[in-house]
Amino acid sequence: VGSPSTQWLEYQGAPTGTDIECNGWRQEAALRMLNNNLDPEVAERPTDLVVYGGTGRAARNWDAYDAIVDELRSLEDDETLLVQSGKPVGRFKTHERAPRVLIANSNLVGKWDDWDHFHELEAKGLIMYGQMTAGSWAYIGTQGIIQGTFETLAEAARQHFPDRDGLRGTITVTAGLGGMGGAQPLAVTMNNGVCIAAEVDEDRIDRRIETDYCMTKTDDLDEAIELAREAARADESLSIALHMNAADMFDGLREREFVPDVVTDQTSAHDELEGYYPSGYTVSEADALRESDPDQYVAESLETMERHVEGILEMQDAGAVAFEYGNNIRGQVQEHRDVANAFDFPGFVPAYIRPLFCRGKGPFRWVALSGEKADIHRTDEAVKNLFPAKEHLHRWIDLAQERVSFQGLPSRVCWLGYQSGDDPDGLTERARFALRINELVASGELAAPIVVTRDHLDAGSVASPNRETEAMKDGSDAVADWPILNALLNASAGADIVSVHDGGGVGIGNSLHANNHVVLDGSELAAEKARRVFTTDPGIGVARHADAGYEEALEEAAESNVHVPMEEQ
Ligand code: NAD
Structure with missing residues (x-):
């Protein structure tokens, strides 16, 4: 991968504060998240660009890292940068509501989709292993x-x-x-x-x-x-x-x-x-x-x-x-x-996690771009106030405050789902909380914008027959259309970074999965994106499990008005 870049040596972690190097917060968030992934406190082997999970990398090599940083610094509010396996390969005029960065990592055509072919291509410098959150710049350390x-x-x-x-x-x-x-x-x-x-x-x-x-x-x-x-x-x-x-x-x-x-x-x-x-x-x-x-x-x-x-x-x-x-x-x-x-x-998913996926529940995580711990503590309070009856969530937030050390940019994770049934405006849990954060940014109660992202392991974003989709009720374990639809849907809904990877968690050829980021900068545009993405993202999780015939998902779809054309009860 070459020798560590001088830019990275100068950064040694994400830039913080309210002054930005890029043309807007969406680009700045991408720059900060990339550097947060490679913060020596966060990454396992940052000088090799390895973030976690064996050899999960944030950029293909140090030249590509430098090129990504340069592109992000000059990227306009109506342009989209394309990153192919950790290397910037194109930049196009799109529009303000489109994603600023689109990422595809480690994907291979089915017949060639194994470690042998991957290693051959990697040796030629043509591909990179992105794991899940390494190559999509969403890793936040072990706290994630x-x-x-x-x-x-x-x-x-x-x-x-x-x-x-x-x-x-x-x-x-x-x-x-x-x-x-x-x-x-x-x-x-x-x-x-x-x-x-x-x-x-x-x-x-x-x-x-x-x-x-x-x-x-x-x-x-x-x-x-x-x-x-x-x-x-x-x-x-x-x-x-x-x-x-x-x-x-x-x-x-x-x-x-x-x-x-x-x-x-x-x-x-x-x-x-x-x-x-x-x-x-x-x-x-x-x-x-x-x-x-x-x-x-x-x-x-x-x-x-x-x-x-x-x-x-x-x-x-x-x-x-x-x-x-x-x-x-x-x-x-x-x-x-x-x-x-x-x-x-x-596997742990069929044993313990699938009932949560059926309800569109998954690992919602948010990062304080200010670098201030107080911003996360303010959002901890906000999530507790927003969901006063969720005792388990309150216990988790209290325990996390007491026992989980921050690494790199202060961040928090909590599992939130769809469940719009009890909200008068029909907003999902995830959307309600994202909109509340956006208000806190707009009112100046938080020092800087917050970026919301998640693991690729989520309700409707992954096909992985030995893990997330092991033993699906309808036998659809290896059907990989869902993560692709997830990425396309979230890009259509206006997420700011969208990625699709192969091989995270379980190795090349064994999984396909997608991820997204939404930057909450307090603007009406951010609110609009949050409302849409935090409905589509958990929504496709409910749809995926309803399609597979899970009762809990069919119930959730009925209670929360998720339109699943051929499966409605
Ligand atoms: P990592 O590469 O950072 O750490 C793996 C650790 O295992 C290393 O410290 C290594 O020294 C140790 N190790 C390897 N072989 C060993 C052995 N035989 N005996 C004892 N120690 C050994 O990886 P990670 O990010 O911690 O991820 C670990 C695994 O979990 C990966 O396969 C990853 O894909 C998977 N994973 C699971 C989830 C999940 O949600 N359950 C999420 C992410 C990753």
Whole structure:
């Protein structure tokens, strides 16, 4: 990717404050979000342009980064910039209500849609892996995933331990403390539980401890088990990072006949070459093997992954609640190691998230372009006031204020949905809150505009048969028309940045997904865009699930007047 650009070295994170370098806030928001993605506090390996999720990048190389920055600085209010796999490739006159930036990352034609072709094209400098929010400039650090992880574990606790206060008194065992996985220990302790998380890279462990995502560390499995048992017995929450390969940890658990209550994983198993680490090597030894003998690396990585999955399955057989946390570890070992029973433990979406998707609920997130924490605290108050009866949302906002450190631009996430049934103006939850933020910007109560975006993992924005669309009721798991319609619809509704990617979360060829940003600068134009996009975006989620025959989605469509032509009850 070349040497880090001098512009980036000067930025070292997003510009803040009310003075802008671009011709308008929409372009400025794109510039700030790109630089926020690459803030050393936010990105996992910013000098390689890697943001998170294995090799998810924000720009193709440093020359392309510089070119994007230059284009954004001079982009007019009625122009649209095209970014193809992290490289600016065109700029056209469109109109003020159109998106300012359109992004497509990592997309390949079906027959060629796999890591081998991707790596060939990447070596020629023709494509980039954008993961989900890396290449769409919507990553906000580990704080971005924390609520999703918190909600998933809360739902798991409700289903499996209904008499406990969340996960109180239980032990969750997982692995991977990277950009996203690093949220796991905090999400477990926020649900009052105890967590042991294996991680091979001690630097990652230290990063999570420094930022209060994890409490303590050890490289001794006996010590980890002892500490976990003591805390669980005392009903106290605790998180322990275990410096060890996940597959070796599971072998050790089996030898000690220790069965946790919950088992999952967030190593970067979706990428056997550049994400997952084989057993028997230190991180630097493994990194050297990857360079010298990539085939050997892949063979050993997949062998370790097989042991890892067998460990999870054994724990499930012994009574643990097990689920895959969206890294395609089941798909990987089924495809490459012929493990026939890999899918005997469920994915987290069908197990815990789909009922939320049916209601158009998903990860609404907002970022203070001012850089001021006070702006987010003001919006925290606003969302609580707007939805006084939502106790769970109030608990989440209070916990987030107390326990989640900001990284880069101050941001917040909370899951909001459609549910316009109870609003006199027929506005969706997401639209109501976005309009309230826009008013706060207009009245000067916030120091600068707010940009609203979300994860690609949302109700109507992704096709991913091993994750978001696993086991759809009508068998439509691999139908990828929905994310494309989502992007086209949100561009038509006037979102400011719209993107479509391949391969996020689960690896090239395994998913297609879309994302958008809307900049709330207090103007009437922003209000108009917010009203439209925050209706279309959750609305297509309701439509997608109604089309698949889910009762909750059909009900939501009926209650909230989502017009789904052939499915109306
Ligand atoms: P990351 O690459 O930043 O971190 C992965 C971590 O796993 C690294 O710290 C690495 O050292 C560690 N690791 C790799 N192999 C290991 C092994 N065998 N034993 C122990 N540790 C090992 O990735 P991330 O952003 O944290 O994402 C992790 C995975 O979760 C990815 O596959 C990603 O696609 C997926 N993901 C899931 C969700 C979700 O909503 N559930 C969201 C985003 C990403």
